[in-house]
Amino acid sequence: MADKRHLRNLKRPGRGGFALVEQVIAAMVIALVSGGVIGSLIVSHASQIDTRHRVLAMSLARERMESLLDRSGPQFFDNLLTQVGTEPVLTLDPDTNTTASRATAITPVVGVQYLRATVTVTWNYQGTLHNEMLEMFVSQ
Numbered sequence: 001m002a003d004k005r006h007l008r009n010l011k012r013p014g015r016g017g018f019a020l021v022e023q024v025i026a027a028m029v030i031a032l033v034s035g036g037v038i039g040s041l042i043v044s045h046a047s048q049i050d051t052r053h054r055v056l057a058m059s060l061a062r063e064r065m066e067s068l069l070d071r072s073g074p075q076f077f078d079n080l081l082t083q084v085g086t087e088p089v090l091t092l093d094p095d096t097n098t099t100a101s102r103a104t105a106i107t108p109v110v111g112v113q114y115l116r117a118t119v120t121v122t123w124n125y126q127g128t129l130h131n132e133m134l135e136m137f138v139s140q
Helices: 002-011 020-069 076-080
Strands: 085-093 098-108 114-125 128-139
Touching: 020 085, 020 098, 020 114, 020 128, 076 114, 085 114
Parallel strands: none
Antiparallel strands: 085 098, 098 114, 114 128
């Protein structure tokens, strides 16, 4: 007889286990937490790509600036004025298939014997235009 009472208690509704409402609420809480974590990962990845592009762009600008200043001789200052222009397609980041252009401008500073050398690297990533600029003053 004790066995029959035990079986009757197991078959009664509302005893033990989780209700459907509790399960739905638990699933919603898990979904919200997961969404927040995934959102953070996406933002972190985008930030990491942007930082990598900026570092690579500054490296391209520094490389060009070093090539400008690597010239020597008596005509260095005058020849520097001819080193202007744009290099249209450079590979910025092969991982994201991003290309860039690198522009060089040399302008005299009025009233002093200095030239302002500016190298600007511009790239487009996912529809947004970015640029990094490196500027240096060169004395005669």
